[in-house]
Amino acid sequence: MSFKYMPVLRSRENEKRAFKNFFDNKIFSSNTIIPLIEIIQYSPNRKNTTDSKLPEEIFEESYVNEFKNYDFPIIVDIPMYIDLNSNIKQKYKDFLSEMLSNSNKKTPSKRLIYFNKLSKLKNIIPVVSYNPNAPYPLKTISTQEKYLRTNFNKIAFRVFVNINTITHILNEVEQSITSEDILILDLQDDDYKETKFNTLFQKIEDIKTSKKCKTIILNTPITEDIIKKNKNVQNDCPINAIDNSIVFSYKSFGFDAFGDYAGIKKYLGPDNNGNNYNPPVTYNIFYAYHQNKYIKFKSQTINASKPVVAPSITKSKCWNMYGHTHHKNCPGCIEINNKSIDTSKPGNWGTWQAINIQHYIYTMNDFL
Numbered sequence: 065m066s067f068k069y070m071p072v073l074r075s076r077e078n079e080k081r082a083f084k085n086f087f088d089n090k091i092f093s094s095n096t097i098i099p100l101i102e103i104i105q106y107s108p109n110r111k112n113t114t115d116s117k118l119p120e121e122i123f124e125e126s127y128v129n130e131f132k133n134y135d136f137p138i139i140v141d142i143p144m145y146i147d148l149n150s151n152i153k154q155k156y157k158d159f160l161s162e163m164l165s166n167s168n169k170k171t172p173s174k175r176l177i178y179f180n181k182l183s184k185l186k187n188i189i190p191v192v193s194y195n196p197n198a199p200y201p202l203k204t205i206s207t208q209e210k211y212l213r214t215n216f217n218k219i220a221f222r223v224f225v226n227i228n229t230i231t232h233i234l235n236e237v238e239q240s241i242t243s244e245d246i247l248i249l250d251l252q253d254d255d256y257k258e259t260k261f262n263t264l265f266q267k268i269e270d271i272k273t274s275k276k277c278k279t280i281i282l283n284t285p286i287t288e289d290i291i292k293k294n295k296n297v298q299n300d301c302p303i304n305a306i307d308n309s310i311v312f313s314y315k316s317f318g319f320d321a322f323g324d325y326a327g328i329k330k331y332l333g334p335d336n337n338g339n340n341y342n343p344p345v346t347y348n349i350f351y352a353y354h355q356n357k358y359i360k361f362k363s364q365t366i367n368a369s370k371p372v373v374a375p376s377i378t379k380s381k382c383w384n385m386y387g388h389t390h391h392k393n394c395p396g397c398i399e400i401n402n403k404s405i406d407t408s409k410p411g412n413w414g415t416w417q418a419i420n421i422q423h424y425i426y427t428m429n430d431f432l
Contacts, residue, residue, distance in 0.1 A: 067098040068432045070139070070248075070280050070323035071425050074332070075101060075108045075127075078418040082326075085395045085422055087134055096429050100139040100191075100220075100248075100323065103127065104146070104332070105159045119162070124181055131185050139220045139246065140182060141191035142175045152332040164195070176211050183215035189246065190216055196224035196252075200233060209240040220246040222282075225254050225261065234267055243276035248323070250282045253289075256310060256317070269318035282323040283310045284330045286349070286358065291329065294360075300380050302357035303349065311356060311428075327351050327358075327424025328417050345416050348373045351424050352382035353431055363410070372410040374403035390430060396423025 073079040083099065106119050107126035117125070131138060142163050146152070163175040179190040192208040194200055205221065212219055221237050223230060241247060249268060254261075272279045285308045294303045314322035327349075349358045359382050363371030377383055377400055383391075391397045396419045403411060411419070 066095045067278075068321050069097050069428045070100050070282070070321055071097065071326035071421075071428070072100045072102060072282070072323055072330075073326060073421070075103045075105055077108050078414045079421060080108045080130075082395075082418045082421040082425070086425060096432050097425065098137050098139060098321075100141060102141050102143045104143065104156045120178070120181070123178055128182060128185065131182065131188060134187060137187050137189055137218075139189045139191060140179070141193065141220075141222065142178065144175075144193050144195045145197065145224065145250070145252070146332070147197060156332060172211055176208060179212060180215055188216070189218045189220050191220045191222050191248075192240075193222040194224075194233070196226055196250075200229045203236065205233060205236045206240050218244045218246070220248055222248045222250055224250050224252060225264065227260065227264075230264060231267070234271065238271050238275065241271065241275050241277050245275075246278045246280060247271060248280045248282055249319075251284065253284055253287055255307070256281065256283060265317045265319075272318070272320070278320045279318070280321045280323050281310065281314050281317065281319045283308075285310075285324055286327075286329045288329060288331050297360045299362040299376060300359060302352075302355065302359050304357070306349075306358045308351075308356050308358070311432075326421045328420050345373050345411060345413055346371055348377065348416050349420070350377050350380075350382065351420070351427060352385065353427050354385045355382065357382075372403070372407045373416070374400050374410070375407065378404040386427075390427075394423055394426040394430070396420065396426060 073083055083101070106122045127140075131140075143160070144164060146156070146160060148157050148161055163178065164173060182188045182190065190212050192205055192212065194204045209219060209221075219241075221241055223233055223237065237247065247268060249264075268279055271277065285306050290303070290305045294305055297303050308324075310322050310324075345363055347360055347362045349360055351357075352359050359380070361373055361376040361380070363373040364376060365371055386394075386397065391401060399411075399419050399422070403409065
C-alpha cells in the first residue's frame with residue numbers, strides 16, 4: 065500500500081454522498097488516498113425504523129452491500145473514543161453503546177462480531193482500538209487482533225496520545241502488528257508540535273522500521289472550540305487558529321501519511337431531541353491549499369431570500385488561485401460554482417458539509 069492521506073468520514077448521509085462521488089470519479093482508486101469510514105449507526109440513510117428487520121440485517125444491508133461496490137482499500141472503524149455521555153444524537157448513542165457492550169470481557173463484543181460481517185469483502189481493513197476515556201484493560205489490543213486476524217489479512221491499529229498509557233499500548237501493538245498492517249496515531253485535539261510527543265514519535269518510527277508497517281498521524285485541525293472563539297473573524301479572512309501545517313510536515317516526524325476529518329469539524333452535533341432541523345448557512349470555511357489556510361466566508365442576502373454563501377467564495381482571491389482546471393473537475397467546486405450562479409438553492413449546513421469534504425479531498429488528491 066502506498067498512500068499519503070487518510071480522510072476520516074462518518075457514516076452519515078452527506079458524507080456518504082461525498083464518498084460515492086469520489087468513487088464515481090475514481091479519486092480513491094489513486095495511490096494518494098485511503099479513506100477511513102467511522103460507522104456510527106446501523107444505517108446512514110434508513111428512514112423506516114419500524115420494519116421487522118433485525119439490526120444485524122440492517123447493518124449488512126447498509127454496509128456490506130455498499131462496500132462491495134468499491135474496488136479500493138477502505139479502513140473501517142466502529143469508534144470507541146466517542147464520549148457517549150456527550151450531547152450527540154440518540155441513534156448514535158444507541159448504536160455505539162450496543163457495539164461496545166462486553167468489549168472488555170473474554171467473549172467478543174458486538175463491535176468485533178459486526179466487523180466479521182465485513183470479512184467477505186477483501187478491500188476492508190478493520191480497526192483494532194480501545195476507549196481512551198477509560199482505564200486501558202490489559203491485552204485489549206492483542207485480543208482484538210487475534211479475533212480479527214482469522215478473517216482479515218490487513219488490520220489498522222488506532223492508538224491515542226495518552227502519555228501515561230501509550231508506551232505500554234505500543235508495546236502490545238508491536239507484538240501484534242505485521243508488515244501488511246497500518247498504525248494510526250490519533251492526536252485528537254492535541255498539538256503535534258509539542259515537544260512532549262518527540263519520544264512517542266520516535267517509538268512509532270522504531271516500530272515502523274522493525275515491522276515494516278505503514279504509519280499515519282491523525283490530526284483534528286478544526287475543533288468546535290476554535291470555531292466558537294473565532295466567530296468574529298471577518299469575511300474573506302483566514303481563521304489563523306486552525307493549524308493545518310501537518311499537511312507539509314508529517315514526513316519530518318517519521319510518518320508515511322497524515323489524516324484529518326476532510327475539511328470539516330470533528331463534531332457529531334447536538335441531539336436536538338430528535339429534531340432534524342438543518343438551518344441555513346450563515347458562513348462557510350473554505351480550504352485554500354496555496355496558503356494552507358481555512359478562509360471564512362459570510363453569507364449574503366440576495367433579493368430578500370435565504371442567506372447565500374457561494375458568491376462570496378467565487379469572487380475571492382483564494383478561489384481564483386485554484387485555476388480553471390481544478391474548478392472544472394473538483395466536485396465541491398462545481399457545486400459551489402453552480403450555487404453562485406443559481407442563488408435560489410443556497411444549501412443548508414448538511415449540503416455545505418458535503419461540498420467542503422469534496423473540495424478538500426479533491427484538493428489533497430490534486431496537489432499531494
